[in-house]
Amino acid sequence: GIQVEQSPPDLILQEGANSTLRCNFSDSVNNLQWFHQNPWGQLINLFYIPSGTKQNGRLSATTVATERYSLLYISSSQTTDSGVYFCAAVSTGGFKTIFGAGTRLFVKA
Amino acid sequence: DTAVSQTPKYLVTQMGNDKSIKCEQNLGHDTMYWYKQDSKKFLKIMFSYNNKELIINETVPNRFSPKSPDKAHLNLHINSLELGDSAVYFCASSPSGTSGSSTGELFFGEGSRLTVL
Numbered sequence: 001g002i003q004v005e006q007s008p009p010d011l012i013l014q015e016g017a018n019s020t021l022r023c024n025f026s027d028s029v030n031n032l033q034w035f036h037q038n039p040w041g042q043l044i045n046l047f048y049i050p051s052g053t054k055q056n057g058r059l060s061a062t063t064v065a066t067e068r069y070s071l072l073y074i075s076s077s078q079t080t081d082s083g084v085y086f087c088a089a090v091s092t093g094g095f096k097t098i099f100g101a102g103t104r105l106f107v108k109a
Numbered sequence: 110d111t112a113v114s115q116t117p118k119y120l121v122t123q124m125g126n127d128k129s130i131k132c133e134q135n136l137g138h139d140t141m142y143w144y145k146q147d148s149k150k151f152l153k154i155m156f157s158y159n160n161k162e163l164i165i166n167e168t169v170p171n172r173f174s175p176k177s178p179d180k181a182h183l184n185l186h187i188n189s190l191e192l193g194d195s196a197v198y199f200c201a202s203s204p205s206g207t208s209g210s211s212t213g214e215l216f217f218g219e220g221s222r223l224t225v226l
Contacts, residue, residue: 031212031213031214033214033215035217037150041197041219041220041222042217042219042220043199043217043220045214045215045216048213048214084150086152088152088215090212095157095164095165095212096154096157096165097142097154097203097212097215098154099151099152099153101149101150101151102150102151104150
């Protein structure tokens with residue numbers, strides 16, 4: 001099945017800094033999502049982005065499907081951005097959404 | 110109005126007991142899932158139903174039995190609970206995907222934290 005790898009595994013930022021999180025996947029995909037799991041455990045949808053670029057406020061994401069990776073950009077980070085960021089993918093023709101191990105982000109005030 | 114709701118949110122029980130978690134979605138989606146998140150935060154799919162039909166059944170002990178009475182509901186029953194079953198169980202739903210994929214965007218409930226003593 002498809003493998004999803006995220007990097008870095010852990011990230012500590014000073015408030016106001018920018019960061020890039022990476023997701024590599026081993027197969028062609030029809031579905032690629034980014035989620036934020038906040039400190040209360042809720043899984044929040046950030047982007048549904050099988051290909052192309054999307055922006056939502058301080059966050060943006062780019063998926064280059066032909067090269068099998070996706071990037072999540074966080075600009076001007078805030079303490080409320082802390083949590084775990086997950087990338088999840090469904091391989092072309094597949095049924096299962098497979099998650100990466102996540103990037104644990106801590107933003108210091 | 111919560112889109113995907115699970116009950117209970119917290120469950121503390123003794124080893125050997127049987128427990129159930131219920132899930133309901135009001136998004137009109139065709140497909141529902143159970144995921145398990147372990148203590149290291151890793152999310153692993155357990156089951157998926159599409160229009161009440163089981164389509165994904167991962168290598169899960171047969172003490173776990175999902176049931177979908179209709180496409181808006183998916184329940185998880187666990188028999189003879191063990192310490193290793195302690196985890197957060199997430200329900201999710203998605204619409205049918207576009208051509209080439211059977212899944213669209215996934216939406217999660219708030220999770221049910223199960224602690225087995």
